[in-house]
Amino acid sequence: MISLKDIDRYYQSRFQRTFVLKGVDMEIKSGEFVSIMGPSGAGKSTLLNIIGMLDDPSAGEYYFMDNPVHKLKDKQKTEYHRNHIGFIFQAYHLIENLTVYENIETPLVYKGIKSKERKAMVADILDRFNMVAKKDLFPDQLSGGQQQLVGIARAVIANPTLLLADEPTGNLHSEQGEMIMELLQELNKEGMTIIQVTHSEKNAQYGTRIVRLVDGLVREDIPTNAKSLVAE
């Protein structure tokens, strides 16, 4: 589903070029649950953003469902955002002036889904996430865990094939974090491909595969149940 070939990402300042990612090769199949780990500043978010087409690699090739992303126009990328990719962020990034309901509904609106159908879909997911009572509240009236739930609901409502999560539990208590991770695992079991960035070994264990990134280089790429050689 995802194929990265010799991806570089660097920032060019006036005097020097700083590499954030260097020669990243990676294949991710449909239905996998990949955890990206590594120290702060290793380039994890950058990699995730490239996969999510929010950022462009400086060099290399990227194929998403066999389409060359490095050749796509903005418009086509928007199409992928509408139909195939969902995002979750550490800082939730809910739209402050929209209610819970409206936040969740946003992707459906852009997808052009009819109002009636939207209503049913949002109602379903609110029900599933146990948030029906909160649907008319604004983000700043919710706890962190609840906000992240809304974030996930928004990310998955359009039923994307790929869900990208950048430290989704970074701002949460462990209890709330666990709940989120279980939810992700459940979604994965239903067939959604998930890539998450995480600092926690425990959270990484929810996935099927762990990629360790250090200084922009892939140091290790192993299944979850294998023994890591680099983790402390």
Add this chain to the structure above:
Amino acid sequence: MSFYRHFLQFLRVIQRRKVTTLIAIGGFALSLSVVVLLTVFIASEKSMNMTYPNVSNIYRVKSNNNGVNLPTLLADGFSNDVPGIKANTIFRHNYDKVKVNDDFINSLFAIVDNEYLNIFSHRLIYSDAEHNLDVKNNIILTQSYAKKLYGDVNPVGNYMEMRDQQLKVVGVMTDPPVNSSFQFDGLIGEVTSTQYTQRTYNKTTYYLMNHFLQLNEGANPKEVELKLAGMLKDKEGYDNTILEIQPLKEIYFDVKAHSSLPVANSSMLKLLIWISLVILLMGVFNYVSLAVSVNSERKSEIAMRKINGAGAKFIFKQFLGESVFVCVVILLLATMIAVVIAPSFSNILGKNIDLWLLMRSGVSWGLLTVLFIAIVLLAGVVPALIAARAIPVIALKGKGSKKNNLFRQSVLVFQLTASIALLFCVATIWKQIEFAKTQDVGFDRDLLVQINLSYFEKDPSALKDKLLQISNVKNASFTAGSPYYICSSMSGKVEEVDLSDVSSIEVDNDFASTFDVEIIAGRDFRLTDKNSCLINDKLYRKMGWDNLDGKEMFGGRVVGVFKDFHFKDIHHDVGYLKLNKIDELEWVTAMNVRLLGNDFSNTLSQMKNLVHEIDPDLDFRYQFYDDIIAKLYRKEEKQAYAVGLFAIIAILIACLGLIGVAEYTITQRVKEIGIRKVNGATVAEILSMINGGFGKWVLLSFAIAAPIGFYTMSKWLQNFAFKTALSWWVYALAGIVVLTVALITIMFQSYKAATCNPVETLRYE
């Protein structure tokens, strides 16, 4: 996405930023309303006299030294000798009283001839068969004046009494256009007026009038001008006079002409155009600066919408839609403000600003549309484009870039600079007016009063003796013309010296003693002097004389020289002045009286009784010289009021901008303030830190405003021959006022920030 949903969501954005929104919209609307009013004002000034159908063919005759009151005998020459002239007419205002049904009504008539109605395209609503103004004692009334006098009935055939004459109403005409220099209640033919007005003008036998020509379609005005240039040269007192013609559309802006018609100062208009531009920019910048900062707060929203599949087009549409909505609100608000402040505006500018007239004309709708599109482009498309272009990854990272801060601060400095500069201008204009009103004019103006005798019917000789018997009258002088009201001037050669524009006043032998003017050579008039004159020092020096033995000037013997005094407003330098001894008091226009003590109201009523003993019909009008002098600067006073109003509006907008910036800056620094307080900073220290930050901007603005203000006011003062100094303390005052207002404005916000509990603020994440 449905419009309605979006609209509701946008309302929430606004609701979250009530202060910011109010400031942005209010400031913009305020500035826009001022600009709309100023535009209407400027447009209506520019269109003065333009509604006359023949406007492009009508010209005023003017002499090369700006005289427009010229002998009536010219008129015969125009039609006979100059090809290209289709018709000509005369015009002069004449205030008088008429008696209708035993009521006296003060009225403003125009003395014209029968051609006036044709040239200025007036229609007669009622008229008798002849309705000829060239027939003695005929009068034509304007529609509104006729209505005031006679109601709605046709008044033709009625008689009204004026100075023992029975005037016959022969017609009712359409009112002069509102936007016209020529305003009057009725028209009297020259033949009717001559008997009693002629004597009140120049002693020479010339009867002076404004002359207007209507040229043939396609006639070359330059050729006409050449033909009539020398027509006055052979007349006494007009040796060096060359005649010119000037288009009707220019006469309203001719400040130099010695005319009783209203004039506008075109440099004032220019100043107002600049001011309105500055105020518009202040409002726009205010708005854009706040819109950009709001949008930068909404960066994460934009990013999230994009990540959720909104393309650039969606985002652009959303933000543009919001802008259009805001612009509509701004325009509505601006219209409301304009309607509310229009009356006070009209007051200050001395002109009725008719907004409805604007609304009814097609041009202004066009203008309004253009304005609307410009606003939407400027205030809407720019932020919308920035929003649409935003790249999500970058948007999700930091908050508020440095560039935004720079823009915000530039806007603030611009607004403060404009405020300080405008304030400085008002203060300087005010200072100059005070200077003009209080400066030493060279004669003693204290308790000197002038009584108007222009319409005094009887022989005034008897008046003087009786007047001097009133206990509080020190002395008195009768004059024809007076300082600040020069009725005649001459040009010509005297002993091979070319003299141009020698002003003259006819005076009796008590002038120097009454006005307290010093004779510095020769002697003062004697009662018995005939055909003699006094000249001022300036004229004496111009002649290069060193004694007065046998010296003559324009047919009068020069008996003495007096010290220069001001007899024109200080726009003009002190000119040449000649005082002619009056031979017969019959010609006088004014009685100048020096009062003693301070019970003037009693003294004045004694004088009034005295005057009415001799001429019971005279409208007793008096003016102290202090007031006469103050009145000369009415126009400048109006300018000062207008600029003052704009300065206040500018400061208001600047304050709004300031509140916006303060809100933003303080929110950004809330954490810093918290940390400082935890580390032991006192409230006072925090306050001085915040205020010092804003004080810095005021200081910078002050530095920029100073040279701008200095330049503008130096230019403005060039209109005056005598000027006040541009003092540093006026700058300082403007700066201090703005600084104070600025600090008071942000006091509430900075105090709130300085006193808030650090535990609260540090919890923000």
